[in-house]
Amino acid sequence: DELAETPLLLREEGSGTRATVEAWLDDAGLTLAPPAAVLETTGIIRANARAGIAPAVMSLRTVDTDLADGALVRVPLLGPPLIRSLRAIWSGHPRPAVTAFLDTARSSSVGGQISP
Template identity: 45%
Template sequence: HPWARRRTPLLPDELAATPLILRERGSGTRQVLDAALAVHGGLAQPLLELSSTTAVKGAAESGAGPCVLSELALGEELSSRRLVKIPVAGVRLRRQLRAVWPSGHRPTG
């Protein structure tokens, strides 16, 4: 993909205008991406919508198109350079994680 050779960060409108390999609507990854692009007046454009991170990575590796996934999920693919990360200027792609435990129980440990 031409982005792999890019030397400058991608702009939010470029990301929003590009068909992407995406997780399905309702997934945490998709919610974060849609919210981040909405700040800039856009939404992710699906090239493919897949129900697993493994399927998204596989499609991207096969050359079907670019994708947006967490860096943690792409560890091996990035370290082996099968996929390359592209910076996006001004887009906040962060997930909030929460510690949870059963109601009525005190956390131990």
């Protein structure tokens, strides 16, 4: 409930992270509070969270140094983990580098959920 009631720093509607948070809350029967701010990039959200403007939900990989140096604090969520879908797009047939990337993604994905 606390996450749903907290005004967060968010990306625009439809962004992957925001959609993931909204779906996670929706599954719990909750609605996201109006945002503290809607910002254009993950970097801007990170900087605002570091400045203490408002909290944010971000990928651990984007804030690992901030957590290590104590600039940000991780607050664990109760319930199922947040899982975000990623999409890769390209023009024409994939080149060998793209094929290698997709093979790596398939082998390391949570639940192996990779669609062609």
